[in-house]
Amino acid sequence: MNRSSRKRILVWLAALALVPAGLRAQNDVPAGIHMKPGFNFEYLSRTLSWDSDAYSSTLIMPTAYLSLDFEIARGFTFGVIAGYSFSNFDGLVFRQLPFSLDYEAGANSGFVFGAQMQKTLVSSGFWEITADAQFLAALGSTQVFTIDQLNTSGTFDAKGTWMHVQVGPTVIYHGFELFSPYVGVAYDKLWGTFTINETIGTLTGSEPKTVDGKGAVAVTLGTIYEPSPNFSLKLAGTFIPYSKGTGQGLGVDLGGTVRAVFSF
Amino acid sequence: MNRHRKTTVRAAVLLAAAAAVLLTAASFASHPSKAGLSQMTLRGVAASPAHPNNQILVKFRKNISSALQSSAIAAYHSRALTKIARLGVYVLEIPADATAEEMMVSLRQNPDVEYAEPNVLMRALITPNDPLFKYQYALSNTGQTIGSVPGSPQGKASADIKAPTAWEETKGRADIVVAVVDSGVDMTHPDLKNKIKNSGKDFINNDNDATDDFWHGTFVAGIVGAQNDNGEGIAGVAWNCMILPVKVLDNMGVGTTDKVASGILWAADNGAAVINLSLGAETGTETLRAALKYAYDKGVVIVAAAGNGNGNVFYPAAYDTYVLSVAATDYNDARAEFSNYGARIDVAAPGVRILSTLPMWFFGPDLLPYGYGDGTSFAAPHVSGLAALIKGLKSWLTPAQIQDIIRFSADDVNSSQYLGKDEYLGYGRINMAKALVPLIIQKPVVQ
Numbered sequence: 001m002n003r004s005s006r007k008r009i010l011v012w013l014a015a016l017a018l019v020p021a022g023l024r025a026q027n028d029v030p031a032g033i034h035m036k037p038g039f040n041f042e043y044l045s046r047t048l049s050w051d052s053d054a055y056s057s058t059l060i061m062p063t064a065y066l067s068l069d070f071e072i073a074r075g076f077t078f079g080v081i082a083g084y085s086f087s088n089f090d091g092l093v094f095r096q097l098p099f100s101l102d103y104e105a106g107a108n109s110g111f112v113f114g115a116q117m118q119k120t121l122v123s124s125g126f127w128e129i130t131a132d133a134q135f136l137a138a139l140g141s142t143q144v145f146t147i148d149q150l151n152t153s154g155t156f157d158a159k160g161t162w163m164h165v166q167v168g169p170t171v172i173y174h175g176f177e178l179f180s181p182y183v184g185v186a187y188d189k190l191w192g193t194f195t196i197n198e199t200i201g202t203l204t205g206s207e208p209k210t211v212d213g214k215g216a217v218a219v220t221l222g223t224i225y226e227p228s229p230n231f232s233l234k235l236a237g238t239f240i241p242y243s244k245g246t247g248q249g250l251g252v253d254l255g256g257t258v259r260a261v262f263s264f
Numbered sequence: 265m266n267r268h269r270k271t272t273v274r275a276a277v278l279l280a281a282a283a284a285v286l287l288t289a290a291s292f293a294s295h296p297s298k299a300g301l302s303q304m305t306l307r308g309v310a311a312s313p314a315h316p317n318n319q320i321l322v323k324f325r326k327n328i329s330s331a332l333q334s335s336a337i338a339a340y341h342s343r344a345l346t347k348i349a350r351l352g353v354y355v356l357e358i359p360a361d362a363t364a365e366e367m368m369v370s371l372r373q374n375p376d377v378e379y380a381e382p383n384v385l386m387r388a389l390i391t392p393n394d395p396l397f398k399y400q401y402a403l404s405n406t407g408q409t410i411g412s413v414p415g416s417p418q419g420k421a422s423a424d425i426k427a428p429t430a431w432e433e434t435k436g437r438a439d440i441v442v443a444v445v446d447s448g449v450d451m452t453h454p455d456l457k458n459k460i461k462n463s464g465k466d467f468i469n470n471d472n473d474a475t476d477d478f479w480h481g482t483f484v485a486g487i488v489g490a491q492n493d494n495g496e497g498i499a500g501v502a503w504n505c506m507i508l509p510v511k512v513l514d515n516m517g518v519g520t521t522d523k524v525a526s527g528i529l530w531a532a533d534n535g536a537a538v539i540n541l542s543l544g545a546e547t548g549t550e551t552l553r554a555a556l557k558y559a560y561d562k563g564v565v566i567v568a569a570a571g572n573g574n575g576n577v578f579y580p581a582a583y584d585t586y587v588l589s590v591a592a593t594d595y596n597d598a599r600a601e602f603s604n605y606g607a608r609i610d611v612a613a614p615g616v617r618i619l620s621t622l623p624m625w626f627f628g629p630d631l632l633p634y635g636y637g638d639g640t641s642f643a644a645p646h647v648s649g650l651a652a653l654i655k656g657l658k659s660w661l662t663p664a665q666i667q668d669i670i671r672f673s674a675d676d677v678n679s680s681q682y683l684g685k686d687e688y689l690g691y692g693r694i695n696m697a698k699a700l701v702p703l704i705i706q707k708p709v710v711q
Contacts, residue, residue, distance in 0.1 A: 093702065096658070098665050099673075100702035145705050149698060151684070151691055152672040156705060196705075203668045 034071035035264045036079070040064065044164075044255035046190050046213040047242055050092070057091030059162065059190075059211070063112055063136070069261070075120030075130075085112045085138045089160045089194050089211075097198045097205040099147075101156065108160040108194075110140040118170075126175035132184065133167040138192070147200065154200030162192030162211070166218060180224040188218035188240055215242030215253060222257070234259040319345070319383040320364050320371075323353045328376045336376060340367065355383060391428055392492040392499040394455075396634060400498055401595045402487075402614035402646060403427035410595055410617050411636070417617060419595030423677075423693075425613060425646055427501060430653065430696035435492075435503035437656035442488050442502060442538040442648050443531030445524065446481030448474040448511035450623035453482060453633060455490040455497035456507065464509035465530050467523040474509035476623050478517045481509065483637055484542045486621030487645035488652070497634055498619055501649025501696075505656065508536055513543060521545075524580075525555035528566075532559035537655045540648035541568040541587070542641035544578030552579060556586040565651040565663045569640035571604035582608045588651070588667050592616060592643040593693050597677040603640055605688045610667070611674045612689040615643030650696050657700065673698035 042063045049056045065083020072078060086107040094101040114136035122129040140161045147154045168186025190213030198205045222236025238255035324333045333354075337344055341359040348355075358367045364382055371380035391397070391404075401410050405424035409416045441461050451460045464474030476482045489507045490500035512527035513519040524543065531539050539559055559566055566587045571578030581589035581604075589608050592600035592615025600616045615638060622633045647670060654666050661669070674692035676684065685691050 095702070096660075098658075098661065098669055100700075102702045102704045105705045147703060149703055150672045151674055151676050154672075158705070201668060201672055203665060203672065 036067075036069040036071065036077065036261050037264075038067040038069065038079075038259055038261040040067055040081075040083070040257070040259045042255065042257045044238070044253075046240070046253050047215070047251060048190075048211040049214055050209050050211045055093060056214070057089070059192075059213070060088040060090075061138070061162070061164075062086050063138070065112055065114075065136075067116065067259075067261075069116070069118075075123070076118070078117045079115065081112070081114035081116060081134075081136065083112045085110060087138055087140065087160055087162060092194055092209060092211075094196050094207045094209070096207045097196065098203045099150070099154075099198060099200060101196060101198070103158065103194070103196070105143065105145065105158070108140050108143060108158065110138055110161075112136050112138045121169070126173055128172045128174060130170045130172065131168075132170050132186070134165070136164045138162045138164075150200060152201040154198070154203075156196055156198050158194065158196045160192060160194040162190060164213075165189045168218070170220070172224070178225060178227060180226065182220075182222055182224065182236075184218075184220040184222075186218045186220065188216060189213070213240075213253075214251075215240040217241065218255075230263045232261045232263075234261070318357055318360070318364070320356050320358060320368055320380055321353050321383050322356050322371055322380045323351070323378045324376055325378045326352075332376070336374065340371065342367070392503075393495050394490070394492060394497055394499045395495070396498045396619060399619045402618055403499060403501065405595060410619075417595060420597060423593070423595055423597035423614075425501075425650070425694050426697035427499075430650075430700040431503055433697075433700045433702070434653050434657045436505040436653045438504050438506055440502070440505045440537045440652050440656040441508045441535050442505055442540060442652045443508040443510050443527075443534075443536035444481055444485045444488065444540050444542075444645075445510040445512055445527040445531055446476075446484050446540070446542055447478035447513040447515075447517055448476035448481045449485040449507060449509035450476045450482040450621070450625075450633075451509065452624055453486075453621050455494070455621050456482070456485055458491050458494075459485075459489045459500070459505075459507050461506040461508045461535070464511065465527070465534070466511040467526050467530070468511055468514050468519070474511035476509070476511070477515040478513060479623050479626055480513065480517050480542065480641065481511065482623045483620045483635075484540060484641060484645045485509065486634075487618065487642055488540060488649045490621055497621065497632070501646055502652040505649070505652040508534065519543065521549050521552050525551050528552075528555040528559050532562045532564050536564055538565045538567065538648050538651045540645050541566065541580055542639075542644050544569060544571050544581055546571075546573075546576070546578060548579035548582060553583055553586075556580055556583050560586040560663050563663060565648075565655065565666050567644050567648040567651060569644040570606075570609055572602040572639050572641075573604055574602050575604055577604045577606040577608045582606070584608050586663075588647055588670060589690070590615075590640060590644040590647050591689050592638075592640045593677065593689065597675075597693055599678065599688050600638070600640075600643075602638070603643075603688070607687050609687055609690040610671055611647060611691050612677075612693045613643040613646035614693070615640050618642040647694055650694055650699060653696070653700060669699050670694055 044061045046059050048059050063085040065081050067079050067081045069077045069079030086109050088107045090104050092103040116134040119131045140159045142159045145156045166186040166188050170184035172182040174180050192211050195208040218238050218240045220236050220238045225233040236257040240253040241250050244251050342356040345355045345357050368380040371377045401419040405419045407421035409418050466474045485507045489502045490498045492499045492503045510527040512523040568581035568587045570581045570589050570591045588610045591609045591612040592603040593612045594616035617636050622635050624633050671691040675695045676692040
């Protein structure tokens with residue numbers, strides 16, 4: 001992780017940590033803080049660009065995580081996230097190493113950590129507008145590969161990390177008894193690094209690759225199924241349009257979320 | 265200047281005797297078939313048409329029934345060889361008394377025809393259209409007969425350096441220059457004239473015209489960088505790279521250490537990324553070593569022939585740190601019997617029955633200026649060409665790294681006798697594809 005990535009993470013974490021403290025004073029504090037543990041599964045496929053937009057590939061990130069949200073003020077929750085992601089960086093190419101490599105090894109799994117918040121901005125009749133934010137950091141893991149195509153033994157090790165931020169408003173309709181459909185529009189940013197180290201006999205090389213997700217706006221359509229006050233199930237689909245390049249039209253990246261939340 | 269009879273100036277330190285051994289063994293003496301490439305035969309190959317004259321592609325308009333289409337084809341005295349059903353396109357064989365052009369003009373006037381066009385011949389883009397490429401088993405060995413005369417030998421499929429596969433990854437860059445430090449180069453040769461960076465340097469006659477008055481340098485230059493895809497002659501290994509001629513051997517193929525050292529220094533100072541040294545002697549000198557070190561320290565990859573005496577590796581090939589030492593294999597991936605050997609052999613490359621360019625004056629006007637030759641002299645330029653392609657793709661690599669890429673990517677073709685690096689073929693016969701085409705990482709062994 002480079003210095004600018006670390007700085008960005010710290011800024012986001014600081015923002016997420018500071019907001020509840022400020023808001024707590026402005027809201028009616030409930031009798032007690034409600035805990036909302038949740039089981040979450042997210043699938044996100046993002047088109048990446050790298051090497052100064054010279055190349056692109058797709059990062060597929062099925063991620064399972066536990067979340068623990070705290071409703072620390074009426075209409076305001078803040079939570080932490082921990083889980084595991086199976087991040088597939090297939091399609092990255094490495095041309096700076098002594099022996100060039102194409103990465104097609106599938107998932108580079110690893111732990112994810114993060115934080116999320118939701119704040120009700122407006123609530124009127126059946127309608128509610130919230131501000132939502134989520135930050136996820138996937139730590140990846142080091143994979144080691146042997147190479148047997150050459151006459152000299154060699155290994156490569158590879159590790160990929162990524163960070164994902166979504167911030168934006170969500171409009172929720174509460175007019176149905178059990179279902180609350182919603183639509184959200186968010187600023188969406190994905191970035192990361194994938195590094196390969198090569199050692200073949202006396203030859204060594206290292207090539208870190210900075211990747212950025214194409215597109216910056218995510219549109220989410222979903223529904224919250226709430227059969228009881230203590231349980232809700234959220235299903236959502238996310239669309240992230242991006243430009244394929246000058247004169248090449250638009251592409252769309254897709255994501256999906258299943259989230260089961262318990263309230264105590 | 266008379267390019268055939270240049271005055272030879274010999275310095276005090278003579279390499280002449282030893283150099284002559286190397287070059288004599290590399291000559292055509294063992295291959296009387298040098299005149300086998302008759303001009304007439306080769307021109308017949310080069311004159312292949314752009315499309316078969318008896319075939320055209322025709323598509324009828326959508327509203328025309330199949331029966332009507334068949335009737336129309338018959339009316340034009342043509343025969344449907346096949347139909348690409350999904351596109352609705354017929355491949356028609358036209359009558360013998362009509363040309364494709366005439367038939368297309370006629371069909372285009374028929375309102376039922378959407379279009380009529382030639383059945384254009386296509387070739388795998390990466391295979392150069394040079395007509396003699398088919399004899400260059402060293403670049404692509406399909407088990408073909410190597411030569412056009414009866415009795416020509418037949419190679420073993422895949423006993424080659426995998427050039428076409430490697431060219432899919434890179435054809436090199438025109439700013440990457442291979443210095444051929446040798447007897448000069450015939451810069452008027454049609455397969456070389458567009459690949460010459462400049463007229464080079466002549467250390468024999470002390471001028472700036474490194475024209476070849478022997479033949480050896482022209483032959484080496486053709487292997488490194490004959491012009492590809494020009495519909496003429498052979499293909500060079502380093503497709504887009506340029507040749508810098510440096511003349512250090514006289515019209516007998518003999519030179520002295522001071523000339524060779526001066527040529528190496530001059531090449532290093534004049535933009536060479538790779539220096540090919542298809543020359544040598546049994547004895548090394550500090551002067552030669554110092555010149556090699558100078559070039560190596562400037563980032564130049566130096567490749568040298570091991571020698572043809574079936575004995576110890578010659579110098580400069582024996583200067584291990586600075587030079588890639590190249591042994592010779594044949595069209596069956598077997599070691600050439602003349603190839604020198606020893607611990608300092610790094611790799612091998614084809615050096616038996618190698619087809620390359622000869623000076624225009626060599627055979628005279630009646631035969632093509634190409635011939636076959638044997639020798640580690642002709643193995644080395646294959647390696648130099650590969651080094652140039654690597655340098656073009658990854659200019660930041662050091663000579664030591666490029667040497668290692670070439671070593672580690674070689675095929676251990678004599679592993680049944682000598683597993684791993686050995687003193688006969690070193691790491692093995694070079695494999696351009698392994699050196700240049702990206703490896704694919706698929707499955708981790710440890711996580």
